[in-house]
Amino acid sequence: MRTPFIAGNWKMNVTDREALAFVDAVKDRVPSNEEVESAVCAQALSLKGMTEKAANTDLRIGAQNMHEEDYGAFTGEISAPALTSIGIDLVIIGHSERREMFNDTDERVNRKLHAALAHDMTPIVCIGEKLEEREANRAGEVVRKQLEQALQGIGPEQVKGCVFAYEPVWAIGTGKSSNPEEAGEMARTIRAYIRDQYGQSAAEAVRIQYGGSVNSENIAEYLADDDIDGALVGGASIKVDSFLALLEAAQ
Numbered sequence: 001m002r003t004p005f006i007a008g009n010w011k012m013n014v015t016d017r018e019a020l021a022f023v024d025a026v027k028d029r030v031p032s033n034e035e036v037e038s039a040v041c042a043q044a045l046s047l048k049g050m051t052e053k054a055a056n057t058d059l060r061i062g063a064q065n066m067h068e069e070d071y072g073a074f075t076g077e078i079s080a081p082a083l084t085s086i087g088i089d090l091v092i093i094g095h096s097e098r099r100e101m102f103n104d105t106d107e108r109v110n111r112k113l114h115a116a117l118a119h120d121m122t123p124i125v126c127i128g129e130k131l132e133e134r135e136a137n138r139a140g141e142v143v144r145k146q147l148e149q150a151l152q153g154i155g156p157e158q159v160k161g162c163v164f165a166y167e168p169v170w171a172i173g174t175g176k177s178s179n180p181e182e183a184g185e186m187a188r189t190i191r192a193y194i195r196d197q198y199g200q201s202a203a204e205a206v207r208i209q210y211g212g213s214v215n216s217e218n219i220a221e222y223l224a225d226d227d228i229d230g231a232l233v234g235g236a237s238i239k240v241d242s243f244l245a246l247l248e249a250a251q
């Protein structure tokens with residue numbers, strides 16, 4: 001039995017003051033992480049303060065990205081050792097916005113995944129097709145290719161610790177969410193790929209989230225699918241009430 005995992009991805013939409021106030025407001029109201037795991041992934045500058053406030057609660061704090069190297073001349077970047085040194089052990093990798101705008105190629109996504117796992121972090125690996133790829137009936141093929149490239153050199157025990165977020169690019173921030181049947185089919189495509197490559201126990205262990213215009217009204221339809229284990233939520237994760245409503249729907 002996989003524990004549902006609801007993670008907010010705030011992108012660049014929440015200031016430090018707002019982030020700290022949010023943690024104060026929700027930290028004692030989230031469900032036990034044995035029932036539903038909850039997290040928010042914030043801008044890097046807020047992570048330390050948020051982690052301190054969320055200490056000894058069931059709310060996890062995560063990063064939205066990190067660099068693949070541990071150290072070096074990479075101005076403006078953030079490393080896994082820097083994140084783990086402040087207690088961050090959750091990171092989103094390969095979000096489509098990073099793939100599109102910040103040169104997160106499949107090869108870099110793979111290197112970032114290796115770095116996250118080497119530092120015992122939980123990676124949320126984002127994959128998903130673009131609209132033209134879905135319209136050309138290539139969604140399954142695109143996602144399998146992204147998985148193949150992201151997982152180069154990753155072993156079965158490491159895969160079990162990965163979370164995969166299926167996020168069709170056309171559904172992100174558009175209000176046009178994937179229908180739950182299609183999202184469930186894609187989750188099965190992902191799990192089948194993991195089964196083929198890594199075996200049954202890895203396939204049963206990995207958690208697969210759906211992301212793309214999820215809100216407190218529609219989340220239950222996705223979670224009703226046995227292969228969808230949670231959600232990666234942008235806009236609807238920013239406000240306290242809306243975030244708590246997502247968690248409540250997952251209980």
Ligand SMILES: O=C[C@H](O)COP(=O)(O)O
Pocket residue numbers: 009095167171172173174175211212213214232233234235236
């Ligand atoms: O990482 C989250 C996704 O990009 C979804 O964003 P959204 O819920 O605002 O569509």
